Amino acid sequence: MTKIAKRAVLSALLPLTLIACGKGSEKQADDMPAMEGMEKGEAEKPAEKDAVTLSARQIADAGIEVGHPKGGGSAGMIELPALVQGDPQGLQVVSATIGGRVVALNRNLGQPVGRGDTLAVIESREAASLNAEIEAARARAALAQSNLRREQRLFAERVSPEQDLIAARTAATEANIAVRLAQQQLSATGGRAGALNRVAIRAPISGQVIARAATLGQTVAADGELYRIANLSRVTVAASLSPSDAGRIRPGARIVVTAAGRRQEARVTYVSPVLDETTRLVQLIATLDNRGEIWRVGEPVTASVELPATGDRTVTVPSTAVQSVENRTVVFVRTATGFKAVPVTTGRRDGDLVVITSGLTGGERIATTNSFTLKAELGKGGEMDMD
Template sequence: MKKNWIWIWLVLPLAANAANDIVVTSRQMQTLGVSVSPLTIAGPVMSNRLPGEVVVPVGQERIVSAPQSGLIDSLRVVAGQTVKRGQALAHLTSPELVAMQRDYLQSRTRQRLATNMMERDRELFKDGIIAERRLLTTQSAHEEQTVLLAQRRQALKMAGLGEESLNRLENTGKMAGGLTIAAPIDGVVLEQMATVGQRVDASAPIYRIGRLKPLWLEIHAPIDILHFAKNGMRIVIPQYQAEGSIITILRSINKNDQTVHLRAEITSGAEKLSPGQYVEAELAAEAGSRQFSVSKAAVVRSGQKSYLFVRTAQGFRALPVTVISEQTEHAVVSGELDGSEKVAVTGTAAIKAAWAGIGGE
């Protein structure tokens, strides 16, 4: 009981003499444990750490699939290996491919025959030996064979037969018994999805290849981050010394956990990260010229507003501030500050009590 009376005695003159300032003597500051600290110009404003998943950007990943059904008789790379565009990845033996080449050669023969017949009928029509109707019929048959030949040639290309093999087929009639499957891009083999000796259907996946620089970081953050995050804002992954920038802020809210989706592109240190990896990242905003770093204990809440107790000649003055961000021990604030002020960092409860008029009656 005696201790409470002493505390009220100390606070009472503070409130009684307060006009604009809260009058506090040096002796009272010492007794109440009030200490002050100068403001510090804030560095980059960092958000709380946010969980995210490392993924390969759209457009930098390819699924290498079997262009034709057949038997995989060899695989030449494994997961984790770096490959170059055009490098041989696997070989596929395909009886269906042989049948397609046979059909192509047959169409080529028929197209040549249709060409010869059309040229002959043109000469006969010119000499008045045949009717125009017969010439038109011959031309129509030639066009049909030409279209069919082009279709079957395109089918062979889609099945994976290269130009060199097609030219050899046309010039010599020699058929390829299998296909060499090549890498479509430079990158790293992320996954091997088939084995030697396996029979696969057309379009069955064999490898997954990705180019791993840059990478994307998919972040699910609290809704409050929308007031802080901006496109182009720097993002840092402290554990791996990697960084990049925000490229997308999805405004749709996840109804299951009430989070917002952010996407960042990691351009520096991407080689230290792997697709599928979960990491913690921080958003970093450049501090403004009137933003300052203070001890979190210096920020006093009253209702919905925040204040700092700024040291004056008479004692302290409650100055309203806006809290930009908060960390474990420090906060970044802005307000009518010039940087030369000193603010109370301990004993703020006693100053707030006097400011609120406790013991003033």
């Protein structure tokens, strides 16, 4: 090819090359803003909200323990001031059954008594009359029996008519009834105590003497108090509820009674269906087994009554697992990279446990101790400094 021809070909190709290069530059220039935007967006993308990134080694070094929430069934406990009272069926006032002079007192305060034991002896004219009536009734009954045997013999010998036999049998029956009546009247006073003018006052129940109102030689009237006996193997705890709480509690609910150095569980036995006219509160009663004699009648205690769960998803967590972050109540749930603060709704406290009414299902793994460390790290941005 001649030099002239080569120049002609180069002259034709040069514009096409310039056009192609121009288009490539324009395309590259158009792509730059998009790439810069992507890089800028990735750089400005924030870390996951409420997350704390920790390795297993850091979790162990921080002393953070992980566990599962406990299944519910309760919406927590409501604490109430309460009072220990004697079981109404286990408290008995022993009174004088007849008027007279106290000649014997056989028990002192604190001493045990058995049912039927003689507690006191009273001397009186009325006692003498009761005993004399028994003796007279027995004598009349013996005479009536003798007459009956005589009439039976005479009737058998055909000496006396049947009418006389019937009359003798009736008289014997009436005499026996009179004896039983006199004995029951004396028994109602406690029974004879040796001499005809004395009666014994006996314990109606087994228990312990908690009060002694009489003194030796004192003249007492009928129904005058002598002793008080209490069977303290069972006691009751009485408390007052607001109507709203009372509507959620039924007999059989669990109750925990606490006092200085003592704690015992029991069951609610009674929730009053009416409000007290003065306090406008509802009375609640629970029964305590007191065979160990650890509770005293009249003692103030604290009663924690279990409230029923409001739903099937109610769970409890240790109080150390609950934290407050930015005016939210949260629990830190374990994730693959650390923990995440999960907002929850809390219910009542049950000792060292807190009821979670919403926010957790019970299947999570949560930080149960030292969760305040996670709260502090969350405030720093969610990254724990590496040593």
